[in-house]
Every structure is written in structure tokens, then in C-alpha cells.
Amino acid sequence: MPSWTSLKWLLWIGLYVIPVLFLPWATSRAWVDQSGNELQIGPKKLFQRGELGLISLVLVSSVIWDLLQSQFMPHTIALGSILLALAGIMAVNVWVETYCRQSSGSRWTPARAWRDSRNLALLVFSMAAVVEILLDRFAKVASR
Amino acid sequence: MSAPATALAKAQGRRIVVVRLADAAEAVAFLSLAFGLLLVFFPVSFPKMIVHGWEQGHLVPAMMLITLLLDTSIYLRVTHFHSAKPGMVGAACLGALPLMIIGGLSFLLQAAVSHTLSIDLPNLQGRIGEEILAHTYLGLVAAVFLPFMMIRLLQGFKPTNL
Numbered sequence: 001m002p003s004w005t006s007l008k009w010l011l012w013i014g015l016y017v018i019p020v021l022f023l024p025w026a027t028s029r030a031w032v033d034q035s036g037n038e039l040q041i042g043p044k045k046l047f048q049r050g051e052l053g054l055i056s057l058v059l060v061s062s063v064i065w066d067l068l069q070s071q072f073m074p075h076t077i078a079l080g081s082i083l084l085a086l087a088g089i090m091a092v093n094v095w096v097e098t099y100c101r102q103s104s105g106s107r108w109t110p111a112r113a114w115r116d117s118r119n120l121a122l123l124v125f126s127m128a129a130v131v132e133i134l135l136d137r138f139a140k141v142a143s144r
Numbered sequence: 145m146s147a148p149a150t151a152l153a154k155a156q157g158r159r160i161v162v163v164r165l166a167d168a169a170e171a172v173a174f175l176s177l178a179f180g181l182l183l184v185f186f187p188v189s190f191p192k193m194i195v196h197g198w199e200q201g202h203l204v205p206a207m208m209l210i211t212l213l214l215d216t217s218i219y220l221r222v223t224h225f226h227s228a229k230p231g232m233v234g235a236a237c238l239g240a241l242p243l244m245i246i247g248g249l250s251f252l253l254q255a256a257v258s259h260t261l262s263i264d265l266p267n268l269q270g271r272i273g274e275e276i277l278a279h280t281y282l283g284l285v286a287a288v289f290l291p292f293m294m295i296r297l298l299q300g301f302k303p304t305n306l
Contacts, residue, residue: 072274072275072278073256073259073260073275074259075252075253075255075256075259076256076275076278076279076282079249079252079279079282079286080278080282083282083285083286083289086289086290086293087169087289090165090169090293094166112164115166116164116165116166118166119166119167119169119170119173120165120166120169122169122170122173123169123170123172123173123176123289125173126172126173126174126176126177126180127172127173127176127285129176129177129180130176130177130179130180130183130281133180133183133184134183134274134277134278134281137183137187137191137274137277138271138274138278141267141270141271141273141274142265142266142267142271144266144267144270
């Protein structure tokens with residue numbers, strides 16, 4: 001029997017998708033319509049410099065905060081926080097590396113930056129979702 | 145030149161694979177999603193199976209086997225995709241690190257369980273079960289992701305791999 005209450009955390013995490021992907025895309029579409037340009041903008045083009053890494057770090061910070069407030073043992077909290085932080089740092093590193101390459105005139109591939117940041121953002125998103133589900137389960141067990 | 149000799153010459157001419165962290169991140173993300181979905185759709189039986197495995201002493205060897213297979217398959221997939229050959233450092237990292245990480249984290253789990261037992265808390269059995277579940281998930285993620293992160297960092301010392 002599925003625990004539907006656990007799905008609320010997936011929805012909560014999913015809310016990040018709206019401001020992260022949909023809002024910038026919608027704003028850019030509005031700008032294109034207003035300015036009368038023929039510009040084709042999609043998420044791939046919009047985040048081609050690895051900007052998803054920045055959002056990943058914000059998401060990771062909020063999940064680490066929740067983990068620190070939980071009643072898990074300090075060992076578990078430390079392990080979870082370190083892993084989440086590492087994933088977040090690696091995600092933001094894609095943006096930093098791309099920015100440095102672009103600024104210094106070194107070789108950089110937009111497709112590679114997009115792919116790296118997308119995969120690392122997916123990792124952060126999935127880890128955040130599972131950690132929130134685990135926190136929800138633990139809170140229920142602790143309150144019994 | 146004979147066909148095997150040509151193949152050997154081609155293999156010798158191939159460069160060593162450069163691993164991107166994104167390759168491993170994708171696999172860990174799908175592993176996480178699978179773990180999350182199992183928790184949502186089997187909220188009782190899946191955690192019970194993990195706790196039972198830990199009590200029987202099967203959990204740690206099973207995790208070692210799963211992570212070792214997953215790491216190897218990701219590495220070979222990347223190697224095949226880039227038509228490159230596996231490197232010695234990469235193979236050594238992937239052969240040793242998952243086992244060391246899972247082994248080390250099993251001691252951490254023992255410490256967490258002992259700490260839980262030493263405190264007078266309600267619903268001890270349930271709390272220990274959740275601790276085991278969390279450590280299992282975090283151990284799987286660590287043992288797949290960290291070896292690739294180590295390989296990526298070691299590759300950074302070679303300017304041609306940046």
C-alpha cells in the first residue's frame with residue numbers, strides 16, 4: 001500500500017521546478033513577444049552556462065537545514081549533510097568552471113555545460129526528495 | 145597486418161577515458177529515484193527487508209556487490225561511449241573505494257545504532273529501523289558517487305584532461 005503522504009515531499013520538491021525552469025522560460029517568452037524578436041529560447045539555451053548548479057545549491061541548503069533540525073542521530077545527520085553539500089558544491093562548480101572558461105576565453109562547450117549541470121541538478125533533486133521522505137518517516141516514528 | 149594485430153594497434157592507440165562527474169550523477173540520480181519510489185510504494189515491506197538484511201548480516205555484502213557492479217558498469221559505459229580505454233587509476237579507485245566506503249559506513253551505522261540504544265527514547269525499534277534505512281541509502285549514494293568524484297579530482301592534475 002503506497003504511503004501517499006510521502007508524495008507530498010515529492011510535490012514540495014517539485015515546486016522548485018516551477019520557479020527554476022518554468023518562470024525564467026515564461027519571462028523570456030514574454031520578453032521575446034514584447035520585443036518582437038524571432039529568438040527561440042528553451043531551458044537548454046537559457047541554462048547553457050550551468051546556472052542550474054546555482055539553484056541546486058539553494059535546494060541543498062534548505063534540505064541540509066531540515067536534516068539538522070531532525071531527530072536522527074548525529075552520525076546520520078553528518079553523513080547526509082556532507083553528501084548533500086558535496087553534490088551541491090559539485091553542481092555549482094559546473095557554473096563556476098563554465099564562467100571561468102568563458103571569461104578567460106578558454107574552450108567551452110555549451111552542450112557539455114548544460115549536460116553536466118542538468119545531470120548534477122537531477123542528482124541534487126533526487127537526493128533532496130529521498131532525504132525529505134526519510135525525514136518524514138523518521139518524524140512519524142519519533143512521534144509515536 | 146593481420147586483423148587481430150590491427151585491432152591491437154587500434155586499442156593501443158586509444159586514449160585513456162576522461163570521466164565527467166555528470167556520468168555518475170545521472171546513475172546516482174536514477175538510483176535515488178528508484179529508492180524513493182520503493183519507499184513510497186512499499187513503505188513497510190521495503191524497509192523491513194533492509195532491516196532484516198542488516199540483522200542477518202547480508203546488507204553490507206549486498207551493498208558492496210551492488211555498488212561495485214554499478215560503478216563498473218558506469219565506467220565501462222563511459223569508456224565505450226568515448227571509444228577510449230580504461231585507465232589504471234580509474235580501475236583502482238572503482239575497485240577499492242566502494243568497498244572501503246561501505247565498510248567504513250557500516251562502522252558508522254553500528255555507532256549510530258549503539259548511540260540510539262544508549263539513550264532512553266520511545267519507539268527504539270522503529271528509530272533503529274529508520275537509522276538503518278537512512279544509512280543504507282546514504283551508503284549507496286556515497287559508494288557510487290564518491291569514487292567518480294575522486295577519479296575526477298585526480299584527472300584534474302593532468303592539464304590535458306580538464
